[in-house]
Amino acid sequence: xxxxxxxxxxxxxxxxxxxxxxxxxxxxxxxxxxxxxxxxxxxxxxxxxxxxxxxxxxxxxxxxxxxxxxxxxxxxxxxxxxxxxxxxxxxxxxxxxxxxxxxxxxxxxxxxxxx
Numbered sequence: 001x002x003x004x005x006x007x008x009x010x011x012x013x014x015x016x017x018x019x020x021x022x023x024x025x026x027x028x029x030x031x032x033x034x035x036x037x038x039x040x041x042x043x044x045x046x047x048x049x050x051x052x053x054x055x056x057x058x059x060x061x062x063x064x065x066x067x068x069x070x071x072x073x074x075x076x077x078x079x080x081x082x083x084x085x086x087x088x089x090x091x092x093x094x095x096x097x098x099x100x101x102x103x104x105x106x107x108x109x110x111x112x113x114x115x
Contacts, residue, residue, distance in 0.1 A: 022050055024100055026058060027093040030068060033084040035075075059083055067092055 025048050029039055036056060043050050050058075062068045067089035070081050085093060108114075 018048075022048060022054075023058065023062075024093075024096055026055075026062065027067065027085060027089060027096065030083050030085045031090065031093070033082050035080040035082045037080075039083065062089070 022043075025043055025046070026039070029042050034042065036052070036059070039059075040050060040052065040055055043055075059068065059070075063070055063083070067085065068083050069086045070083045072079050072081050074080075
């Protein structure tokens with residue numbers, strides 16, 4: 001018989017799982033240059049909504065880690081900061097994606113091929 005999971009416990013674990021997933025998703029999305037709003041919109045359209053209050057600190061952290069490049073440009077009479085993976089970010093993304101796929105395959109094997 002299944003034991004009910006406390007909602008609070010599930011929510012904490014869900015947030016922890018999403019945090020790592022969002023890093024991978026942001027890196028993948030930034031293989032193509034985007035500014036914050038279009039990045040947030042593309043993540044949301046893919047089923048991974050993220051608040052601005054979480055996205056911009058993540059972008060600053062990834063840039064400080066040397067994985068992104070950014071530049072301010074004027075577009076439609078507004079200054080916007082555009083982000084893109086740099087070569088190191090591309091390499092890290094490829095490694096992380098390989099790790100993600102290996103973990104996913106392991107989880108599937110542990111669960112008899114069912115998710």
